[in-house]
Amino acid sequence: MTLSQDPNLARQRKDDHARLALDQQTEAKVSPFDEVRFIHHSFNQTNYDRIDLSTKWANHKHAVPFYINGMTGGSDFTKQYNEKLSLVAAATGLPIATGSMSIALKDPNVIDSFTIMRQNNPDGFVMTNLGAHHSLENAKRVIDMIQADALQIHVNIPQEVVMPEGDRDYSMWLKNIEAMVQELDIPVIVKEVGFGMSRKTIQQLIDIGVENIDVSGRGGTNFVTIENDRRTKLDLSALSNWGQTTPESLIAAAPYQQQVNLLASGCITDFTHIVKAIAMGAQAAGMSGKMLHFVNELGVDQTIELIESWKEAIQLMMLLLGVETISELQEVDWYATGNLNTFANNYSTK
Numbered sequence: 001m002t003l004s005q006d007p008n009l010a011r012q013r014k015d016d017h018a019r020l021a022l023d024q025q026t027e028a029k030v031s032p033f034d035e036v037r038f039i040h041h042s043f044n045q046t047n048y049d050r051i052d053l054s055t056k057w058a059n060h061k062h063a064v065p066f067y068i069n070g071m072t073g074g075s076d077f078t079k080q081y082n083e084k085l086s087l088v089a090a091a092t093g094l095p096i097a098t099g100s101m102s103i104a105l106k107d108p109n110v111i112d113s114f115t116i117m118r119q120n121n122p123d124g125f126v127m128t129n130l131g132a133h134h135s136l137e138n139a140k141r142v143i144d145m146i147q148a149d150a151l152q153i154h155v156n157i158p159q160e161v162v163m164p165e166g167d168r169d170y171s172m173w174l175k176n177i178e179a180m181v182q183e184l185d186i187p188v189i190v191k192e193v194g195f196g197m198s199r200k201t202i203q204q205l206i207d208i209g210v211e212n213i214d215v216s217g218r219g220g221t222n223f224v225t226i227e228n229d230r231r232t233k234l235d236l237s238a239l240s241n242w243g244q245t246t247p248e249s250l251i252a253a254a255p256y257q258q259q260v261n262l263l264a265s266g267c268i269t270d271f272t273h274i275v276k277a278i279a280m281g282a283q284a285a286g287m288s289g290k291m292l293h294f295v296n297e298l299g300v301d302q303t304i305e306l307i308e309s310w311k312e313a314i315q316l317m318m319l320l321l322g323v324e325t326i327s328e329l330q331e332v333d334w335y336a337t338g339n340l341n342t343f344a345n346n347y348s349t350k
């Protein structure tokens with residue numbers, strides 16, 4: 001067993017992640033989505049009553065174009081968050097993912113911290129989550145534990161590198177993912193964890209048959225900072241701006257928009273970010289750190305109210321932009337400013 005698989009250490013790590021991620025939410029941040037601007041047009045033919053928020057990804061039609069991304073579970077402390085998040089998902093119809101269920105494969109005592117998400121949300125779209133070092137067999141086990149509708153596989157090399165007990169061998173990741181895509185009878189979504197994706201990465205995933213990709217970019221929860229805070233020696237904070245932002249990743253992914261379902265998470269902290277991410281090619285946008293913050297600060301009922309208000313706000317923005325469907329929203333005029341514009345003009349596949 002490697003250090004990263006030790007159940008005691010893993011439980012502690014889950015608690016550290018939630019605590020440190022919540023601390024990050026209280027820091028003032030500039031959003032990379034500020035550099036995405038819409039072009040205003042003075043006339044449009046849109047009727048509010050015809051606006052349809054539904055979208056399709058992972059072989060499923062979803063009523064709402066945003067979702068709660070993989071975060072917690074694996075300890076008593078994080079079970080409380082999974083309980084709250086799953087109640088929010090059940091009430092609002094948002095798809096939801098568990099945090100990595102790796103720990104549940106080693107420690108049966110923590111399985112209920114994940115299964116509570118299915119109990120609270122029996123009819124919802126619930127995804128399970130594992131790291132790319134796992135075997136097909138492990139993927140089948142966690143899928144069964146929560147009767148998952150889809151499997152998220154996370155790829156997180158920067159986090160593993162900075163994590164004191166992190167994995168140091170990533171040589172089998174693409175092969176493992178390929179086996180899961182070929183053998184599983186539910187959709188596989190490959191996601192980053194806040195470092196974004198390059199065009200090369202997306203091409204590699206398409207080459208092995210992946211059809212759903214969550215670029216999960218930089219700008220929100222930062223796992224280099226979180227893992228560095230868990231270190232007692234060798235300060236690696238100089239790596240804290242590693243990776244591409246979510247808008248940068250969507251620009252990199254744009255040529256593949258017709259070939260795969262692109263999902264956008266990473267620094268989605270208000271409804272305008274959801275609309276911008278979709279305009280940049282995503283089928284839907286995922287929230288993690290900010291959603292954890294909402295259930296922590298507001299509780300379940302107020303978070304549900306907030307999400308319902310966001311659905312209306314997204315419809316109003318679609319009215320403003322002159323579109324009635326998510327696929328029309330993917331075609332609206334926008335432009336990049338500042339650093340994002342520099343990225344768009346200089347990005348190469350190298």
Ligand SMILES: Cc1cc2nc3c(=O)[nH]c(=O)nc-3n(C[C@H](O)[C@H](O)[C@H](O)COP(=O)(O)O)c2cc1C
Pocket residue numbers: 017018019021069070071072098099100129152153154191192193194216217219220221265266267268286287288289290292
């Ligand atoms: C407390 C916490 C725990 C997380 N654990 C996982 C995990 O187990 N598996 C995973 O794929 N991503 C995990 N993530 C990463 C998120 O799914 C997401 O990719 C990343 O946080 C960027 O989104 P954000 O800026 O909205 O937080 C975690 C995020 C947070 C905040």
